Amino acid sequence: MAIILLGFMASGKSSLGRKLAKEVDLPYIDLDQEIERVLGTSISQYFDQEGEAAFRKIEGEVLKDLSAQEAILATGGGIVELPHNRDILADNGQNIYLSADFSKLYERIENDEKNVRPLFLNNSRADLEKIYQRRRPFYQDLAHLKIDVNRPLEEITQELLTYLRKE
Ligand code: S3P
Numbered sequence: 001m002a003i004i005l006l007g008f009m010a011s012g013k014s015s016l017g018r019k020l021a022k023e024v025d026l027p028y029i030d031l032d033q034e035i036e037r038v039l040g041t042s043i044s045q046y047f048d049q050e051g052e053a054a055f056r057k058i059e060g061e062v063l064k065d066l067s068a069q070e071a072i073l074a075t076g077g078g079i080v081e082l083p084h085n086r087d088i089l090a091d092n093g094q095n096i097y098l099s100a101d102f103s104k105l106y107e108r109i110e111n112d113e114k115n116v117r118p119l120f121l122n123n124s125r126a127d128l129e130k131i132y133q134r135r136r137p138f139y140q141d142l143a144h145l146k147i148d149v150n151r152p153l154e155e156i157t158q159e160l161l162t163y164l165r166k167e
Pocket of ligand 1: 007
């Protein structure tokens, strides 16, 4: 089973996932990248053309396949939206929630020129905060470990390694 990283957009799932994978010598899988591979197009383009509901369905299918792998799996922030996806996550043994304040995350989303998220483009700041508040209890309930990510990556990695060694 995968070690699954959960958290809102820009919480640092990919950076932590890559670093952690090296430390524990497991493959790193980025769910969004895998989805783009399956779709043959970018997530932004798919959102535009097919809409969010269609994206969520594919996201769930890819999650189901990949959660069975021995790997570090970084998910997209909206993975907890569908009950079906939450059921898959609930069956997984190691879910790590990367937690941060909304204002910090918003600043990072806004400044991320390399990854302009469709939800950022399609929602006001207030609407995005509502989405954050709605998802928070899901991340929280599904997590076996919650990590405050408003700290240097090295520190976060060490905390996670300590946790994984105890498991
Ligand atoms: C989404 C988050 C994105 C990506 C898609 C939808 C979301 O991933 O899956 O744009 O609904 O929060 P990141 O959390 O890696 O930005």
